[in-house]
Amino acid sequence: MVERTVGKFKKPRKPMSEKNRIQAAERLREAREKRLRENPPKYTNIHPSVRELPDDHPLSRKRVTSWIKTQKGLLSAARTAMRNQSQRSGSRVLRNTRIHSTLRMVSKER
Numbered sequence: 001m002v003e004r005t006v007g008k009f010k011k012p013r014k015p016m017s018e019k020n021r022i023q024a025a026e027r028l029r030e031a032r033e034k035r036l037r038e039n040p041p042k043y044t045n046i047h048p049s050v051r052e053l054p055d056d057h058p059l060s061r062k063r064v065t066s067w068i069k070t071q072k073g074l075l076s077a078a079r080t081a082m083r084n085q086s087q088r089s090g091s092r093v094l095r096n097t098r099i100h101s102t103l104r105m106v107s108k109e110r
Contacts, residue, residue, distance in 0.1 A: 064103060071100040 016024065043051055046061055053060040075096040082093050 068100065068103050071096055071103060075100055 055062045078093040
C-alpha cells in the first residue's frame, strides 16, 4: 500500500500597507529603468533592415507589432462571435487569421 504524505501548509501573505505598496512600486520602477539603461533590448529576432527603419516608416517594427496586436484582438473577438454563432463570423475568423499570420511572416522575413 502507498503511504500518502501531507503537503506543507502555505501561510497566506499578509496584505501590504498602502505605504509599503507605494515603496515597492517605486523600487520596481527604478529597477526596470536601470535594467533598460544597462541592457537595452537587441531585437535579434528581427531582421537588421527592419530594425534600422525609422518608427514613422510603414513597415517599421513598432508599426508591424501594433498591427499584429490589433489583428490578434480582432481574431479573438471573431472567434468569440463564432462560438456564439453570429452571422458571418466564420469568414471574419478566416480573414483575421490570414492577416495575422501574414503580418507575422512579413515581420520575420524582413
